Amino acid sequence: MELNEFKISVLPLRPKLLNYARKLTESPEDAEDAVQEVLLKLWNNRLELDQYRSIEAFAMTLTHNVCMDQWRRNRDNSSIDQLQTVAGGRTPDHLLELKDEVKLIRAIIDSPPPLQRTIMRMKDVEEYESEEIAQITGCSAEAIRSNLSRARKKVRDIYLQTIQERKRRKQS
CATH class of the missing domain: 1.10.10 (Arc Repressor Mutant, subunit A)
Structure with a gap:
């Protein structure tokens, strides 16, 4: 698929994808990021788009998956970052130890x-x-x-x- 064909068949889907992403993310910024990522994936895979019966259905599925990935990342990061709140009435020393533990685990995962x-x-x-x-x-x-x-x-x-x-x- 060449650039002109991409502009004709894929770019007009952007408003529909954006509306769908807004419903899933409940954040205009996250929706915009998701749609940009979807369009980039579609562009990178433009040579294989002819194998799909409906590019629109494929784009909607990609949008759904990207939004779910964002939600998972946000959920996982917020649960780690909110570890201090779960600690309740712990001492500042204990909260500092928990924060260090989170840093250590992240460093280990990045190793x-x-x-x-x-x-x-x-x-x-x-x-x-x-x-x-x-x-x-x-x-x-x-x-x-x-x-x-x-x-x-x-x-x-x-x-x-x-x-x-x-x-x-x-x-x-």
Whole structure:
């Protein structure tokens, strides 16, 4: 699909996609971001759009998925960031320890190599299916399973090592 054909068949869908995204996100800014991401994905996959019976239906599905991904990311980040509120009447020292713990966990999750980290986040945080991850990353299903296993093992090992080091420091 060339630029002119893209302008004729895809860009007119923008208002409809934006209305749908606004309903899902309840935020004009998030809706705009989602639609921009959808249009970018459509442009990047423009050579394969001819295989779909309805580009509009495909675009609506993409919009739905992007909005759900945004919701999951916001939900997961807010639950970690609101850890302090859950702590209730704890002391400031305890709240500081919780905040440090959150930083540590985020650092541990960011420790695997980029591809492994991306696959782990897509699978465990954003709840993508393995087939979807394979399509997005261009990796085989076996490579997805292998990278996911390695990433999880690395995160687990670093976490357990950190816990053991803390126990040793407390005992000394």
